[in-house]
Amino acid sequence: MLETAKDNQLQNRFEEFQRDGYICADPLFNRSEMVDLNSQISRFIQDVVPNMSDTEVYYEDKSDKTSLKQLQRMFEYDAYFKDLMINSVVREIAEEVLQDEAVPVNMQYFNKPAGIGKATPPHQDGYYFHLTPCEAVTGWLALEDVDHENGCIHYVRGSHKFEEFRPHGQTGVLGFSQGMTDFGTAEDQKNTVSFPGQAGTFLMHHAKTIHWAGANQSPTRSRRALGFIYYAKRARLDQSKRDAYQRRLDEQLLKSAKI
Ligand SMILES: O=C(O)CCC(=O)C(=O)O
Numbered sequence: 001m002l003e004t005a006k007d008n009q010l011q012n013r014f015e016e017f018q019r020d021g022y023i024c025a026d027p028l029f030n031r032s033e034m035v036d037l038n039s040q041i042s043r044f045i046q047d048v049v050p051n052m053s054d055t056e057v058y059y060e061d062k063s064d065k066t067s068l069k070q071l072q073r074m075f076e077y078d079a080y081f082k083d084l085m086i087n088s089v090v091r092e093i094a095e096e097v098l099q100d101e102a103v104p105v106n107m108q109y110f111n112k113p114a115g116i117g118k119a120t121p122p123h124q125d126g127y128y129f130h131l132t133p134c135e136a137v138t139g140w141l142a143l144e145d146v147d148h149e150n151g152c153i154h155y156v157r158g159s160h161k162f163e164e165f166r167p168h169g170q171t172g173v174l175g176f177s178q179g180m181t182d183f184g185t186a187e188d189q190k191n192t193v194s195f196p197g198q199a200g201t202f203l204m205h206h207a208k209t210i211h212w213a214g215a216n217q218s219p220t221r222s223r224r225a226l227g228f229i230y231y232a233k234r235a236r237l238d239q240s241k242r243d244a245y246q247r248r249l250d251e252q253l254l255k256s257a258k259i
Contacts, residue, residue, distance in 0.1 A: 021160030027200030117216030121179030126207030
């Protein structure tokens, strides 16, 4: 279990989060903690993934099992990851920035395999969360060193402050079905901040914060990360809208033979 809870990681985080729409701890977990976590990830991929549903396991190339791209709901399958989602410093940080109880919703594995990992289109997570008010966060933990070559995360600072979501449309990118259709304004460009960092670097963003990542242009290095989604207890989920969205998405992916 990862226990690192440096007190100063939690101090002043709320103000920073309110101002920018994200926070960064560089790193949250040290090298030896990341070695342990990475060995748990390998175990999960080897032992648990074969028992997961096709709708929760995405490959960059379905015929190539080494091209694993994304996993959904990991914490519901495994005691180690359940503990990490529910009892770790990550949830403490979520509660600090949400100023509320953080309800664990999803734990995702994000990989961009060497050479073929596609870009993450600019999007706002809340667009497909169906929450009122849209009060939720996503934590993002680098499992290995990340930079501009293998596809580090970019945020648009302050973009969480606008009431309305920006327009989104279908992207055709597996795992990121909806992307912004008007991204790239002068304001977007001026406020974009990138987050290269070592393994253990941790980001957390508001569900309205615009974010994206480049393709993996390295011929040899992957770009692996773990995502943690928590809703604020005060946010109400429109479950029927959410379920209908997920059903449509799964049907489309199966029909287009992407999963
Ligand atoms: O890992 C990535 O490239 C994207 C992650 C993301 O969009 C998210 O965690 O909300």
